[in-house]
Amino acid sequence: MHRTPCTVHGTDDRDVTTVCRCGCGEALPAAPAGGGRAPLYASPACRQRAHRRRRPVAPTTPADPPSVAPLLAQVRELAAVLDAGGRPDPTGVRVVEDLTGRLLARARSRGQTRWLPWVDAAGRERTALDDGDVEALTARLYADGARTVGPPQPSRPACARWVQAWRRDTSPGAQTYAPLELVPGYPLTEVDARVLVQGCRDGGESWASIAARAGVPVAEARTRWG
Known part of the structure; x- marks a missing residue:
């Protein structure tokens, strides 16, 4: 039975049997004179290109974080x-x-980092309140959700004392956020603070930065948490 070769009409209307199957558009070499299988690709490079396209792409493994x-x-x-x-x-x-x-x-x-009372959720510094206005400072502390006096029952007097201690040892120009263990007056054990400071050091933070956030000299920070 005689079969008519399938053709695909494009810009040059060439027979699909005369065009390389890799998609390069090059013409195929002539068929062997003595008979045999007609070439499907214009060159060995075209054959390799078509083979690579048929192979499934192996998923790449992401690199480990440094x-x-x-x-x-x-x-x-x-x-x-x-x-x-x-x-x-x-x-x-x-x-x-x-x-x-x-x-x-x-x-x-x-996970234990919190915004300080004078910084809003977007990190913008608020207008500093008067140091003597403990009621206003306490209200701001409650409004920002910084319940740092801890369980079981945070009380307003305890919160007010915390605010007084914080404003005594820190100024609005200091670091805008700090782990709670390094906030002056926050009641945690020394062991917890050492674990936290070790994590900060592993993260590349300097002793000067840790001491500034804790409101203590560098030498004292090294002695207490080093």
């Missing part, structure tokens, strides 16, 4: 030893525990 790359490398090494039934190196286990603790400390420190 801050946790050492931790992930240690975890993979430890998991490989355990999966193989081996006994892990105690030093490697301690490294994983230490790096994991530092990462969790950073997460906790970011």
Whole structure:
């Protein structure tokens, strides 16, 4: 049975059987004179190009964040030893525990950041109130939702004392936000503060910045939390 080759009409109305199948538009070489299979591509490069297009694209694995790359490398090494039934190196286990603790400390420190009373939700500095107007300062503290006096029952006198201590040790020109553990007068244990400061240090913050946020000299900050 004689078959008529299928044609696709375009700008040049060439027979589809005479055009390279990779899409380059080049004409195909002539068929072998002695018979045989007619070429489908204009050149070996066209054949490779068509082959690459047919291959599925392998998904790319995102790179590890630089801050946790050492931790992930240690975890993979430890998991490989355990999966193989081996006994892990105690030093490697301690490294994983230490790096994991530092990462969790950073997460906790970011989760306990609050806006200070003189800064609104957009970060704009508000007009400073008179230091003696404790009632107005207390009202602003409540309005901003900075319930820093802690459980079980925040009281208005306790909140007022906190405001007085804060305004005594800090000025509106200081850092606009700070972790609660570093706010003067906030009742947390020294251990909590050390964990938080370690997270700040792991995040690249300098001792001078930590001391400024806490309202203490650099030497005192190093002694208390270093």
